[in-house]
Amino acid sequence: xxxxxxxxxxxxxxxxxxxxxxxxxxxxxxxxxxxxxxxxxxxxxxxxxxxxxxxxxxxxxxxxxxxxxxxxxxxxxxxxxxxxxxxxxxxxxxxxxxxxxxxxxxxxxxxxxxxxxxxxxxxxxxxxxxxxxxxxxxxxxxxxxxxxxxxxxxxxxxxxxxxxxxxxxxxxxxxxxxxxxxxxxxxxxxxxxxxxxxxxxxxxxxxxxxxxxxxxxxxxxxxxxxxxxxxxxxxxxxxxxxxxxxxxxxxxxxxxxxxxxxxxxxxxxxxxxxxxxxxxxxxxxxxxxxxxxxxxxxxxxxxxxxxxxxxxxxxxxxxxxxxxxxxxxxxxxxxxxxxxxxxxxxxxxxxxxxxxxxxxxxxxxxxxxxxxxxxxxxxxxxxxxxxxxxxxxxxxxxxxxxxxxxxxxxxxxxxxxxxxxxxxxxxxxxxxxxxxxxxxxxxxxxxxxxxxxxxxxxxxxxxxxxxxxxxxxxxxxxxxxxxxxxxxxxxxxxxxxxxxxxxxxxxxxxxxxxxxxxxxxxxxxxxxxxxxxxxxxx
Numbered sequence: 001x002x003x004x005x006x007x008x009x010x011x012x013x014x015x016x017x018x019x020x021x022x023x024x025x026x027x028x029x030x031x032x033x034x035x036x037x038x039x040x041x042x043x044x045x046x047x048x049x050x051x052x053x054x055x056x057x058x059x060x061x062x063x064x065x066x067x068x069x070x071x072x073x074x075x076x077x078x079x080x081x082x083x084x085x086x087x088x089x090x091x092x093x094x095x096x097x098x099x100x101x102x103x104x105x106x107x108x109x110x111x112x113x114x115x116x117x118x119x120x121x122x123x124x125x126x127x128x129x130x131x132x133x134x135x136x137x138x139x140x141x142x143x144x145x146x147x148x149x150x151x152x153x154x155x156x157x158x159x160x161x162x163x164x165x166x167x168x169x170x171x172x173x174x175x176x177x178x179x180x181x182x183x184x185x186x187x188x189x190x191x192x193x194x195x196x197x198x199x200x201x202x203x204x205x206x207x208x209x210x211x212x213x214x215x216x217x218x219x220x221x222x223x224x225x226x227x228x229x230x231x232x233x234x235x236x237x238x239x240x241x242x243x244x245x246x247x248x249x250x251x252x253x254x255x256x257x258x259x260x261x262x263x264x265x266x267x268x269x270x271x272x273x274x275x276x277x278x279x280x281x282x283x284x285x286x287x288x289x290x291x292x293x294x295x296x297x298x299x300x301x302x303x304x305x306x307x308x309x310x311x312x313x314x315x316x317x318x319x320x321x322x323x324x325x326x327x328x329x330x331x332x333x334x335x336x337x338x339x340x341x342x343x344x345x346x347x348x349x350x351x352x353x354x355x356x357x358x359x360x361x362x363x364x365x366x367x368x369x370x371x372x373x374x375x376x377x378x379x380x381x382x383x384x385x386x387x388x389x390x391x392x393x394x395x396x397x398x399x400x401x402x403x404x405x406x407x408x409x410x411x412x413x414x415x416x417x418x419x420x421x422x423x424x425x426x427x428x429x430x431x432x433x434x435x436x437x438x439x440x441x442x443x444x445x446x447x448x449x450x451x452x453x454x455x456x457x458x459x460x461x462x463x464x465x466x467x468x469x470x471x472x473x474x475x476x477x478x479x480x481x482x483x484x485x486x487x488x489x490x491x492x493x494x495x496x497x498x499x500x501x502x503x504x505x506x507x508x509x510x511x512x513x514x515x516x517x518x519x520x521x522x523x524x525x526x527x528x529x530x531x532x533x534x535x536x537x538x
Contacts, residue, residue, distance in 0.1 A: 006055035017223035033220035065169025076149035137188035154180035250315035332396030334359035341389035343379035364516035400470035404477040406457040416445040455486030
């Protein structure tokens with residue numbers, strides 16, 4: 001694929017600003033950049049889902065398979081297998097082959113051969129066995145005749161992934177393929193993509209996934225592309241090196257500006273002093289003073305011009321966001337006791353769960369999709385009534401809950417009002433200090449919370465947690481849809497947070513940094529103690 005001077009956008013907003021790149025056979029590219037930089041837009045344009053304003057896309061004799069983000073409601077009554085066959089084209093080919101075979105003759109033989117070639121290209125005779133293999137790998141534990149309408153959001157994503165992987169495209173475009181996948185499914189997808197002799201462009205905030213898949217990086221900081229012929233880890237090292245080089249250039253430029261200003265001030269002082277000096281009667285002395293003043297005036301002009309022409313490079317210092325909480329003292333009951341808890345709803349329930357969570361412990365809740373992890377969390381928080389068993393929350397516990405869905409019902413609530421809701425008599429200076437601490441300026445207080453990016457909403461939620469002096473953080477897949485800046489913040493939080501953390505995540509780097517004290521397998525109720533700590537079973 002060859003892309004040249006590609007421009008595209010919405011209404012008056014130009015998102016892709018003259019993008020050019022060459023995608024070679026077997027290139028596996030990680031498309032990276034902050035949220036809103038145009039990554040998803042580029043994939044949609046390449047897939048033909050959005051029009052271009054100008055530029056060229058050449059993909060001669062190459063087919064493109066694109067991972068869509070949702071299944072339209074028009075297909076709700078389709079079964080899984082019928083939908084996949086319809087989307088891959090195999091279903092239509094099966095029908096056409098059957099019609100031609102029932103009336104095969106010399107007049108339709110050419111058409112039959114063309115249809116058969118397309119059918120074979122999709123490995124039609126092995127299609128259902130290939131589909132079953134993909135479904136098993138993605139851990140979609142559903143009968144293939146199940147209706148699309150009966151699937152959860154995560155299960156629908158697996159169906160969409162199956163469509164893309166079975167479409168036999170020469171170029172695969174994947175937008176956040178690991179969202180809603182459990183770790184086993186992610187690892188299977190990694191191996192599957194690694195084995196393909198195809199070109200891939202993938203957008204993902206799962207850094208482990210990128211590191212295991214890609215051999216090239218396309219960076220999109222501002223609607224353009226900068227290429228790095230490096231794996232993801234090597235790319236991060238290169239970016240760190242570039243940052244330090246840019247920082248050094250910036251510091252040197254500032255130092256040079258200060259030197260020029262000091263010299264200019266001194267030169268101006270000499271000139272003023274010279275002008276105020278009384279003239280001498282001696283013509284030689286007068287002429288000598290005049291020559292000196294001309295030299296000094298020339299020096300002022302040169303220094304002034306040098307200052308005007310000095311290029312100060314644009315440089316944004318990375319702000320280290322400190323997550324600090326003024327936690328209450330160690331006194332008081334901040335433990336959580338779970339005894340023979342069974343949670344669920346009609347048609348589903350967990351096994352009995354017994355777990356004591358001491359204050360300052362980090363707990364990882366594990367299990368495949370649909371095993372009940374979020375149900376357990378919501379029961380713990382009192383959002384769902386338990387079927388049986390008991391939960392005792394310490395009287396001095398203040399719980400803060402952040403889920404992957406950070407949308408609010410009130411679309412007009414401001415950042416400021418969202419943060420202070422539930423608290424009276426707050427010192428405003430503390431609010432603005434915390435907002436600044438999490439990367440917001442004073443004017444951001446009036447922005448609408450609902451209009452923030454997922455990463456910005458996560459930072460606002462963390463600001464609120466700090467303000468409310470939360471001592472137990474409950475985090476449910478909060479790394480989904482976050483850009484690298486927001487992810488780095490989350491990593492710092494789980495590494496340094498001084499209270500209790502109860503966490504669900506399929507992000508492997510996140511789990512490594514969390515370094516949990518113990519894990520709970522929600523499907524079996526098994527507790528694994530990962531290191532020496534004060535946790536005790538009841």
